[in-house]
Amino acid sequence: MKKRDIFIIITVLIFMMLIRTPIKARVLEVIDMDYMEYLSKAGKADRPDLELIIPAWDYVDTDMDNIQVIDNLAGIKALATSESGYVEWEVEIPESGLYNIEIKYFPLEGRGGDIERALVINGEMPFDGARFLEFPRVWTDEYGYWIDNQGNHIRSPQKEVFIWQTKLLEDSMGYSSEPYLFYFNQGSNKVRLVSRREPMAIAYLKLFQYASPLAYEEVVKEYREKGYKKVDDFICIVQAEDALYRSSKTLYPVYDKADPTVEPYHPAQIRLNTIGGQSWNKAGQWIAWKVDVPEAGLYKIGIKAKQNVRSGSFTVRKLYINGQVPFKEAEAIRFNYSNYYQMVVPGKSAEDPYLIYLDKGENIIKLEVVLGDFADMIANTNSVLYELSTIYRQIIMITSRNPDPMRTYQLENKIPSLVDRLQKQSKTLRRLAFELEEYTGEKGDHVSLLNSLAHQLDLLAERPDDRIPRSLAELRDNLASLGSWILMTTEQPLQMDYLVIAGPDEKMPVASPSVWQVLVHELKSFIASFTHDYNQIGNVYDEGKSIKVWIGGGRDQAQTLKTMIEDSFTPVTGIQVNLELIQEGVILPATLADKGPDVALSVSQAVPINFFIRKAIVDLTEFEDFPEVATRFKYSSLVPFKYRDSVFALPEQQIFPVLFYRTDILQEMGVDLPQTWDDVLHVIAELQKNNMDFGLPYSNIEQIAVGGIGEATSGAGSIVAHAGVSTMLMLLYQSGGELYKVDGIETNLDSELAIDAFTRWTELYELYNLPLYYDYANYFRMGEMPLLITGYTFRNHLEVFAPELRGKWGFTLLPGTLREDGSIDRTSPALGYGTANQGPGAIIMKNARDKEAAWEFLKWWTSTETQVRFGRELESIMGTAARYPTANIEALQLLPWRVEELEVLLEQWEWVKGLPEVPGGYMVGRHLDNAFRKVIYSHEPPRETLLEYNRKINKEISNKRREFGLETELEKLPAEYQKMYWIEEAD
Template sequence: MRGIGWIRERTTYARALLALTALAVALPGAASDGYGNRALAASEIAEPPPASIREGSYGAFMAQHSDVSRPNAEIVLQADKYAEAKGMQTRILNDYEGQPGASLWTDEEGSVTWNVDVSSTGLYNLQLLYYPIEGKSAGIERRVLIDGKLPYLEADSIIFSRIWGNESEGTKRDPRGNDIRARQVEKPRWLTADALDSQGYYPEPLSFYLTAGSHSLTFESLREPMLIRQLKLFRYEQPRTYDEVAQTNEAEGWKPAQGGIVFKTQGEAASAKSDPTLYPLNDRTSPASEPYDVSKIRMNMIGGNNWRLPGQWIEWEVEAPEDGLYRIAFKSRQNALRGMYATRKLTIDGAVPFKEAEQLQFMFKRSWRMFEAGEEKEPYLFRLSKGTHTIRLQVSLGDIAPLIRQVENSVLELNNVYRQIVKITGTAPDVNRDYHLDRQIPRLQERLREQSEVLEYVGRTLERLTGERSDRVAPLYKSMYQLEDLAKRPETIQKRLVAFRDNMGALGTWILTVREQPLDIDYLLLAGADAKLPKAEASGLKKMGHEIGAFFYSFFEDYNSIGSTTDSGKRATVWIGSGRDQAQVIKQMIDDSFTPQTGIEIDLKLVNMGVLLPATLAGQGPDVAMNVGAETPVNFAMRGAAQDLTVFPDYEETTKRFYDSALVPFRYRNKLYALPETQTFAMLFYRKDVLAEMGLEVPQSWNDLFSLIPELQKHNMQFAFPLEQDFARMPSMPPNTTFMSMLLQAGGRLYADDGKGVELDSEASMQSFKRWVEFYTSYKLPLIFDFPNRFRTGEMPIGIADYSLYNHLSVSAPELRGLWGFAPIPGTPTEGGVIRRDEPGGGSAVLMLQTAKNKDNGWAFMKWWTDTETQVRFGREMEGLMGAAARYPTANVEALAELPWPVKDLRNLQEQWKWVQGVPEVPGSYFTGRHLDNAFRKSVAENTNARETLYDYIQFINDEIATKRREFKLPE
């Protein structure tokens, strides 16, 4: 029978469900949307609880300085009059790009400091006049220090955007008649920008507190160079309201413009953008889209999911035929945020025309609609003089910003509570034991109750803002009721610890989804006051015709083809298995770079690389295969199916692009059978906040790590080593990374006698294997875990993982910004004081088949593809297309340095990369990793003698290698 505790829990859940149902009933004074959803009355919304303000944040800073005045003064600093530059190369450029006077060129690392004399104590805003000089195509990132100190967390990373645009006007088409997406290139110009919060949580310019007297203002470079003309400390003025602006316009004699639609521009014809991701897109859902074709691909919109992050902006140029007050309308579609709205800030010629334009709300609707600011009352009229003007829409979090900030702070606090609980109970507590957590953890119940109130405040406010209840508030209310109940019944925490952790993860996901606000734009209109706007959607008859036509042409049009339709004498067939986005980028690069340079046409095909071997055996394979696994080239070479690249006269020059470690897996019998595309290796990831809280340092050696692990385990935390379960997410990581690192650092090696057998019976190997096993037998490290999630909660505040985890955390864990880092892996000290950090590397390759019809053409493609310029462009375009999560792990040494890594992180990567060693592929090598893992798991699971177990499995490995060598007629 189930006990009283179970009944009590079920009763609590029932009460929570009833409460959720009750909240859906409209309250007095609340509005309804007609679907049972209602907006909360203002009287229902309490002030946010003070516990939701994060210590050291800008919110805490402003609360501390809430009574400080804002002097009405401007202090202009000429950039070339700096006081000091540390670790930075600087240059003075005069009259650069039409900007009179001297400007200061600052490098992507180091810092530059200016002296500031302040006459009045108060809060000042900061503005920069700068030029986004050529760099690595990433946003320009700086840390701002006042008198050598960081004033608040948000000043740790301030982003200044670059300017992007279509490479050429007009639209190019491929041989099939489909539009080719315009390539995005930088179009720099002088820009004036305020110092803003990079996360978009504070829409107004950041304020800095300065007392009367002398101060220093420091810009520390984190990423990308920039040219600075001047810095200005000033007082930011709130825009006036629309009614105030309208009264001024009337007093000054401005009249509403007459006539119909006076100007129209297509969304995809944007004059400038903040990101290369904001390229033209294709929409085939409506015959009313402009331009339109029933069967061909037309680039007829812009935005979409690429235009979703705070701070991203798109500009269009419009032409006003005469002075007047105009209506501005957008044919738009916001079909991604049900129960929410997408917010945009509108500026004209760089200025906000009135307060309401800071938060234009595009409500959810599945189809296209004509949007006008102020349309609920009457359309706003915008003052435009005769001539050309620039209209910008910028992603803004608007009223949602403080709510996201509240939840992010709450997640951090709950993570802290969770870690304190785990320190006492462990991650798998005894559910029948009362740990008296309310006595052992200070203010536990109060803290849980405070965060429950925070989430309730956010959920209710969100309902009031959107006017409806949606699935967007479900994670908030679910966590709210759980926290409230845990505060009432702390003795049940150990029973519900997993649910508590899962709800924290759901809140983290909520932050990610809510701060993303996609929007589609088809075209923009400038219209007179009495103009009749066109309908956004086509008639039912036209829609029917569109669907019938699209169905008919689907039998003839091949929308999935990437290759060329022309037939040239100089050509090569290339297969790629990475993905459609990658294939489309490569095809575009081939068309505008490789083919014009060489005259060779490439028939690029997107295939599943699992069919490469059967197709090759059937004589239907390609000339070149891209993105193949590290084991494939030598496996093909053993069977005479791969082309030896050493026959080409310039192969040695070509291989200088890579570290030798990247080439090792593709060598067989002194010949080379592939060129590396990517190379990956492990780095040490760590939580700065958790280690600092525990007084621990980042381990430099294995001995340091052996000392660190017990300290972590005292608090029921763990260290993470890469194990097999990670390979589904990171298939390029070599197996047994921990053991291989120890072996290589001890001077051991995997194979002996040119691959005739393994050298795992050496003393270095035995000691390394024993130490590896001890991590899991003596220190009880877990074999199965989800490192990214446990890293976020702090259960595993440090661990070794493939360096691509950096991209994952940068995008998916915004609440941890500034709280984590990565460094080279622990190593083995030598007598000379150097720490050896050897480790195995993994990656992918580009392979030429032995059956290639024109090997010179294939070799020309392979050289072009692995060239520095090509790899840099591909890496930047992929990051532009898919964001920072798609940062490319190129094997080209020079290319990696040109990708948009923050300087400090790049230095760490480069330091570790020098120690990476390649893992050779030999006949039967697939048995090596498999039986090493078998020996390891048997030693751990059955607690057998590690040395004897490894000896047993060495025989299996050597037998298989011998069998394979006989099969391929190799000397044994």
């Protein structure tokens, strides 16, 4: 089939499956059984030596609306499945037993994330890992690198390669070193795949027995039997950055200027000379290279690589040759810790390398991240952490988080088998520590942590009633450290310079630099620090039509943006862009000195209003096509950048709150998710019976005091820094109230609705004793706070940093207020939720040399295509934890969310209400927090306290309005401004 035909088929499928396909969320219950328990339950079940092929198109049931059989997809008959719903097959099993499953699949274009499915057999999900089956996409460079006019290499964006692949169903976390086994009964069985993320086409499902590779000695015998010969006088170097394919967008070429032996090398300019590093660390990630050899025969392989992250340990890779692991030893190739590159030649020793057979011509060499023998250790440690977290939660249900050390709680009597459970986990930890020391050959911090926790558990088990109350905080800290240990051990980073394919007797290149090379390198780097401007990103233009753009954030983000500018903005518009990485606090003094930018990106939410009322930035409504551009965003995201009829910034990001919950704990307690605030009060009572808490947003006092880096007073005093205030605003908005009166001339905090909302807010803490400040990530992780309201980006943190909770948490709509018609109002503001730079925007400075060119840039930057690409590129650089919270409506839907997650986000987004920034409004958050704390700490009456601080707020608003020539009395306000301009007018 021609590539053009494949493209047409894929395009049609995109239209059918992604363009607003009705979303079917699948809510799956917690599966308590892990894979090891499942195998144990299966006992000594047979593993029949059978192979059964289930054609995908021969399905018996589905609820997918757009499922389609394709007779010829890249030469194969296939079933195209959508990103939601299920498809089910019936298979006749001649002999009951355990089987491996392999699926041949073809990724269809979607949101760019890994494809995810859940497997159900005969109506039941067999174990928890069966819910998270991943099918990677394949990526490559869109083109070779290009060189900017400063001499730096600029990497190519990644593009997806649509090809057929086969995938053994296995643990996506890498905790099992062998592919999953599934038990089937004799006779008719039903196999169901439930779509959780992204569409894909399937050719078949194969049930069979996976055969592990033979040991090297056995393979050598086969070499002799087949007459394979060693190849002489041949050596070939393949630069690692020239990889053919990779399984993740994060695996792109990177630069290393710290080592003079890398190829190519420059002491000051950027050279894309390596691949991998910290981004190549997750189990299952792979990189493949194409190698051409002159004749078939036996070769040795060398890998020039550096692993300088895991001190006292090593990382592991699995080697594939043309899709197959050549021998058992190739399943776990070690790369020891070193500050410099090493030449690793797999073998018994440097003098006795493993020989690998390669065909004449083209061969594909692939290296995959695996955990090796770490896999079972991490899986067992993960189970220990979850069990100890459960024990800890059961303890605080009796003692609270702050037990009385003088009281006897009779924990041994109240918690079933407490001592036995503590002793069992201690023995497991000691065994794991011994195995880890044996495996790594070192007794470092990674071993001592396990022994230290085991020792503590032994002490607690000896005298639980006496020691546990006094050691609870220490136990909690040790469990947090154990969670960090799991994350650290799971990561397997490796940075590669090149591959060497050589005859067995060839001498390998020297990988590490000499002392002289290091000295020369350091001298050149020092000189370059005086001659190179590292604030400039990419091409720098002195002539022609150009604009100066400043951006805050990190260099990776800036470099990504510059690459996108050079390949998709400047060629189309002819507008050249000088991009500089600058801290936000520099903008104002630079503007006053007439040395500021034309455009500033990632500007904190509170900054634009201060610039606008000083006539320092452009009113974007002056541009004719502004109304069309504004439709890209929710009205709520424009509100902070709006004053009267003017809009002075375009939103880049918008974060809003959702309700996170621990499924396992709520299921154990029999507690339903709260739908209204009345439900919340009932849930709080149930939680507090067990010494657990409900988490509401809180104001980070340190952040409020100092602001973000470079923000000075801009974000520090803004209401966006006071996330704790959002609870009151939720209650106020849901009851139909408003924060400000018309034109923002003063607050509405003296209204009965506001006083009632403030009173209810304070009562949540006075009457229910909710925590004022807490470590929400660890409280949620440890189960101390199984319900938590915070920004939706917390999901990214959990996905990466709490692997032991996989499948045991979720997020849903906020609790709301019941309306008279029976519906629930779930309105909420978008506030800080952990960052003072909430909802950053893009502005055009008043003294911009070419305002039309600057506007063209803002339109391009906030467009769906650009925001999607930037979000995906950012995630490819920094991983899932950096999922981009774009304010562009369409772009958010095209980022790689799971179906059920996206459904919740889109529905809650409809309830988000924009918070206007008004002159003097920085006092609102500050004094609402002051009033709140005065009520809580000093037990002052809510009404009088709020009214007192309201007078202070309104005084500051009046002073600021007077300073900028605005009316301070409602009677003198022109009729055209006597409106709440932040409320969206009905069409």
